[in-house]
Amino acid sequence: MTLPSLFVAHGSPMLALEDNGYTRFLENLGQELPTPEAIAVFSAHWDTPDQSFSVDESHDTMHDFYGFPEEMYELRYPAPGSAKLSQRIGQLFEAGNLPNQPVRGRGLDHGAWVVLQKMYPDANIPVVELSVDSRRSPAEQYAIGAMLTELRRQDVLIVGSGGLVHNLRLIGQSGGEADPWAVEFDDWVTEQLESWKINELFEYAKKAPHARQAVPSYGSEHFIPLFYAMGAADDDRQAKRLFQDYQYGNLSLNCWMFGS
Template sequence: MLPALFLAHGSPMLAIEQTEYATFLGELGKQYQPKAIVVFTAHWETETLAMTYTDDVYETLYDFGGFPDELYQIKYPARGSKMVAEMLESRFAEQGIPVSRDAERGLDHGTWTLLHQMYPKADIPLVQLSVNPYRSPEAHYRIGEALRGLGEQGILVIGSGVTVHNLRMIKWGQREPEDWAVAFDDWLIERMEELAPGARMAVPRAEHFVPLYVALGSGSKHTPDIVFRGYDMGTLSYLSFAF
């Protein structure tokens, strides 16, 4: 059975840098060979839950600027799956969760940078879904809960975000993490309901955090396994969980 995953997508440079985290993602891809992949990405925000709906090859979106030309040459030509999308749609309907279809949207870097390292052949059908940073953690948990059990069918659910994501606090070139960033992740590992140390700095806006609740809801257990922990640029966390 496949777990549900919360994976940090960090900087777009993840796609081309051979870091410890990139190596981990490559090994994770070898460990799990899904029939299809479902990704909730922090870089697609909609008021109502939305999902891609296509059988065609996705466009690769470069939704960032100021990076090396090499990064803009990467293509991730995965195909969508209307069949999987319709199955998700049915599950959401059973739980009274509205969802809209988007036949045009490509893959943003919250999705393809991770999958480029995990599944470089881009040969696994994929459905991408949105988040709403203004909705509650409970709402995102319910969305994930509607998909619980997909791992038993060979479908990998991924929440793609970052636990500590504050671009104003990044320390370019710094490899050692800031104490407050570590303290926030320490708290998160222990509990998710109390006021966390460094919360306002770690999560100034919730779009990168709510995919964690989707993964939590869709997983088979509430006590997560920490599958990776590391930091870059002082404050950017690569803490990742399996549920």
């Protein structure tokens, strides 16, 4: 069995407590996908120039946010780690001549656990978290994801967790219609993904409408997990959008599946 890879928006940390169309979608997605043996998740909230990955037997839950209700800080997602998967990830990075750093004791940040808490609430599937590097080119990010392609044939679910439109300086405080510029940017990304136009996507900063608003220079780390997840499906270049919505006017909640 070959699992797909996923790009999943983690939105606001409050998704952990919310019950809405997107959270219900994530809950259903976890039930509809074949149950993975383990999960490897690239998180926007671990941005480092050294390609890092967790090697813990069990994970603490990081509450790497502030100003939220006290209930948020009481949530725990005690997923186990996987020594087997961590070791294989290191081997694949070595085979790809990618300098890498195993990390112990960091815990799962909210980019990882908020999504996984909805998809796999029992926290019984081993998780290895991986960093992203916003200083690398999209082509390099894609290539790093491609180093892990074989894991999908070994019942490992590869997830990129971030957000295609994620500019906290522009979000609104009320509901209502999505901002047109955010929709136009997402529509452009959709067109490229559905045709797997990776060269166009690699040039998104120059070619996509409203790219500076959707992916600000200070915040590209939320967009780039897309490339890691795509790269992991380089052997089966198919893309399908599973969900699309917005919160606060332009914070996009989207999920893409790559590979068949």
